[in-house]
Structures are given as C-alpha cells and as structure tokens.
Amino acid sequence: xxxxxxxxxxxxxxxxxxxxxxxxxxTVPRGSFTALLGPNGAGKTTLMALTTRLFHAREGRIIxxxxxxxxxxxxxxARMGVVFQRPTLDEDLSxxxxxRYAAALHGLDRARTRERMQAVLARLxxxxxxxxxxxxxxxxxxxxxxxxxALMHEPELLVLDEPTVGLDIDSRRAIVEHVHDLCRRxxxxxxxxxxxxxxxxxxDRVVVLHRGRVRAQGTLEEILSCxxxxxxxxxxxxLTAD
Amino acid sequence: xxxxxxxxxxVREADRGLTFYxxxxxxEGILQRELLRFLKQRxxxxxxxxxxxxxxxxxxxxxxSILGVSIQExxxxxxxxxxxxxxxxxxMILLFSxxxxxxxxxxxxxxxxxxxxxxxxxxxxxxxxxxxxxGVVVATIQAYLFLAIAWxxxxxxxxxxxxxxxxxxxLSGFMLGALGLLLSSLIRQLENFAGVMNFVIFxxxxxxxxxxxxxxxxxxxxxxxxxxxxxxxxxxxELIRFAMYLKLEEQALLVTLGWTVLFLAGALYGYNPQxxxxxxxxxxx
Numbered sequence: 069x070x071x072x073x074x075x076x077x078x079x080x081x082x083x084x085x086x087x088x089x090x091x092x093x094x095t096v097p098r099g100s101f102t103a104l105l106g107p108n109g110a111g112k113t114t115l116m117a118l119t120t121r122l123f124h125a126r127e128g129r130i131i132x133x134x135x136x137x138x139x140x141x142x143x144x145x146a147r148m149g150v151v152f153q154r155p156t157l158d159e160d161l162s163x164x165x166x167x168r169y170a171a172a173l174h175g176l177d178r179a180r181t182r183e184r185m186q187a188v189l190a191r192l193x194x195x196x197x198x199x200x201x202x203x204x205x206x207x208x209x210x211x212x213x214x215x216x217x218a219l220m221h222e223p224e225l226l227v228l229d230e231p232t233v234g235l236d237i238d239s240r241r242a243i244v245e246h247v248h249d250l251c252r253r254x255x256x257x258x259x260x261x262x263x264x265x266x267x268x269x270x271x272d273r274v275v276v277l278h279r280g281r282v283r284a285q286g287t288l289e290e291i292l293s294c295x296x297x298x299x300x301x302x303x304x305x306x307l308t309a310d
Numbered sequence: 311x312x313x314x315x316x317x318x319x320x321v322r323e324a325d326r327g328l329t330f331y332x333x334x335x336x337x338e339g340i341l342q343r344e345l346l347r348f349l350k351q352r353x354x355x356x357x358x359x360x361x362x363x364x365x366x367x368x369x370x371x372x373x374x375s376i377l378g379v380s381i382q383e384x385x386x387x388x389x390x391x392x393x394x395x396x397x398x399x400x401x402m403i404l405l406f407s408x409x410x411x412x413x414x415x416x417x418x419x420x421x422x423x424x425x426x427x428x429x430x431x432x433x434x435x436x437x438x439x440x441x442x443x444x445g446v447v448v449a450t451i452q453a454y455l456f457l458a459i460a461w462x463x464x465x466x467x468x469x470x471x472x473x474x475x476x477x478x479x480x481l482s483g484f485m486l487g488a489l490g491l492l493l494s495s496l497i498r499q500l501e502n503f504a505g506v507m508n509f510v511i512f513x514x515x516x517x518x519x520x521x522x523x524x525x526x527x528x529x530x531x532x533x534x535x536x537x538x539x540x541x542x543x544x545x546x547x548e549l550i551r552f553a554m555y556l557k558l559e560e561q562a563l564l565v566t567l568g569w570t571v572l573f574l575a576g577a578l579y580g581y582n583p584q585x586x587x588x589x590x591x592x593x594x595x
Binding site for chain 1: 329331332335336338339340342343346347350351423425426427428429430431432433434
C-alpha cells in the first residue's frame, strides 16, 4: 500500500547557498502517527510549507497518497487536512461560519457540510461551540476548532505544525490525545511536528530533524536502538548535539 | 490529470477533477466570507461610505463656484461640480477598497489565515481570482450605496445609467483590486503598508480626472496632463463616467482592460510558489 506521505530527497533554500532543508526523505505510513521532532530552526515549518504547497520544492518529490504534489496538487491537497502553527481561524466569524468556509473551499455541498460539521464537532466534543464567535473562545477551544476544520473533508493525511504551541498543559494533553485517537480509530495518517518529546507516545513513529537534515527515523524502539540510548530524551539530545 | 495515475492511487471520484460545482462552491464560500466580514466590521463599512460623502458634501460644495464644469462629453449640458466628481468618488471607493483588500491580504498572510485559502485543493490562480472577485463585489455594493445617497444630493444620472455602470465598476474594481493583490505580494511586512499606500493611493487619485477635467490639467501643466493620461485610474474614472451616462469610452475600456490583465498577471506571478517573489523571500504563505 502506498504511504500517506512520501518525501523523497527534498531540498529547499530561502537564500542561495544556504539550505534550510537538505535531501530530506521520510515516509508517513497510512494510519500511523509520525512525529517530526526537531529544535527551533530545524526546518520543520519549512517542510510543512513544502508539504502543503505553500512553497515549491525545487529538488526532490513529495507524494501524497500516491499523487505527486507537483503534478497533481489539487487531488493531493484534497486528501490532506492541515493545522498550522499559528491560529488561522477568522476571529470575527462564528465556529459554524469558519467550518462552512472550509467546507466550501473543499467543494462539499450544503447537506454534506451540515452532516460533516455535526460529525466532527461531536467527534471532538465541541458541539456547544458551534454558534460561538471565535474571538470568544479560549486557546484550547480554538485549536480544537482548527482540528475540526481540518477534518471537514475527511482527509487521509493530517498535517499539524506544532499545534500545541501556546496551550496550557491540559489543553495540550487533550489535543495530543484527540489526534492519537483519530489515528487509532479512524485510520487517519498524522504528521505532527513538535520540539516537545513528551507529546510522543509508545508506538509512534519518530523522525528527528536537525539543521535541515533527517538525523534518524523509525519507531521509538528503532530510534533508541540506533542511538544506543534508553530514552527518547537521551536519543534526541544525542542526535541534536552538534 | 491521467486517469490511470488517479485510479492506481485510488482517488475518489469527487477528487478527480475540478468540476464546475467545486469551482462555484469555492467562489460562493469566499464571497460569503468577504460579505460577512464586511458586515461585521462596521467601522470599515462606515469609513468606506463616509470618505466619498465628505468629498461630495463638503469639498464639492465648497469648490462648486470656483470649479464650474463646461459642456463636455459625456454630459449634454453644464453640470454641477458634484455631478462631475461623482464618478471619481465611485473610483475612490474602488481604489480604497482595492487597497483595503491588499492590506487584508498582507494581514491575513502575517496572521496565517491566507494559508487556509492557499492550501485548498484548487489552482492557486483560481483561488486568488475568486478572492479578488469577492472583494470587487463588496466594493461595488459600497459604490451603489454611495450613488443612492448621492441621488438625494441631486446627482441623478439616467436610471439606466445605474445598470450600465455596473460592468464599468466591476472592471475598474478588478483593475484596482489586482493592483492591490500585486502590491500585497510585494510588501514584506504589514508595517511597510502605509508607506506604500501613500505612494499609490494619493498620486493615483489626485493625478487623474477624478476631481478636475483633463483639459484644465493640460492648461495648468502639460507634464501633469501626460502623467494623468498614463495613470490607469484616470481611465477607470472615465469608463465609469461615460457608462453612467449610457456612453462607452473605448479608449478607457481598452486601457482599463489592459492594466487589469497586467496587474493580475503580476499578482499571480507573485503568488506562484514556483516562480514568484514569495518563494524567493520565503514568505509563501
């Protein structure tokens, strides 16, 4: 089965001769939770921007569910849900209006929009927020609404760029659990970028990115084995030491 | 898109093509959002109306006696100064609205909401044109509200003129909106916006036929007259003026159309992740 996401030899430079990403290759198997772990400035957000077509990869290929992003961008993006690092909801509009907007961008008809809205809000336990104006929501609630928005069109791949930034411990925990649950129960493949190792659970796949290069990737056990360490914290420290 | 590639990848029927329905649904969503935002931002709504009304009620009244307008196309007789500047003030609404959209694009880009649009499964050029169209619709509604109020101020073009001016307003709105879009792709930070606008809005508005006929400008300064002729806003205003009186100014139409295409092409280039300025500067959101 083709992976949900395959990144093959991708490089990117904002300015010539200074690569932000250098020959990145990684895969996100279907139904897996893959954490892209790296310190600030590692290139995580740049990789997210390339994966979501905000930037164009001049070198390498990005394949989403078997579709080359460069050649079949629309079909590839139709299978992807995205939660950005910074909040992107329209604060003047209600949760319902924000979700309707996202559904329209993905071409869902009105009946399907209503159906999906009820389903995703119930799935995340935030039905009560539907009529509320986004400006009145807490940070954690907004994040859950963003997650609901990303799920409106039933994506096969969910890409989240440091989605817990700025949240308190409880909200962070709730988001991490929700996304793991989506992975387990609904079979959605997840690419989750973070610099916080406590967001990674046993069974997750881990890709360690540092200075624009993949330093290691595999299951937690494989990472520990190849770094000859006993905890992810130690492995991470070792892989990002330079 | 090759059917076999999609079939191998197991792409659902709904994902296969850019169906007409999907394009329309997307346009509807963007338009609905722009209208909702416009209605919710009451300050923006009133500012958009008050600005031209101040010019009509105060500036035009004050200058009426000094700046009488003689018989000239498209008018069949002498007209009050208020009547003369009304098309220019409609242009002003479109100009400010285009720049407002540009500001909102830069803001959306900095705040991140622009990304939601750009990661949608439709061609980026379509998404940008749809956003531009939504902005033009909002600006045109403002222009009609202004014309409705101006009617009580004895600015009364023929009734059919209100219908005939619609395409002229839309095209002019597209041209100015496309200019705004192009500028938003060039402006790196929100802080730079005010400076750029000072170099765009005021020269465009004052070096045009919005406030005074070009023959008067020519009498005063031939160089300024030439600058006015080069100014795309002059032609947009003339297109609106003639349409309002059920006449077509062909040169104005062609020039406005030409600038629209140029600005739009520049804006699409600017927002293209493969070639544009954004990819080069690393702010492709």
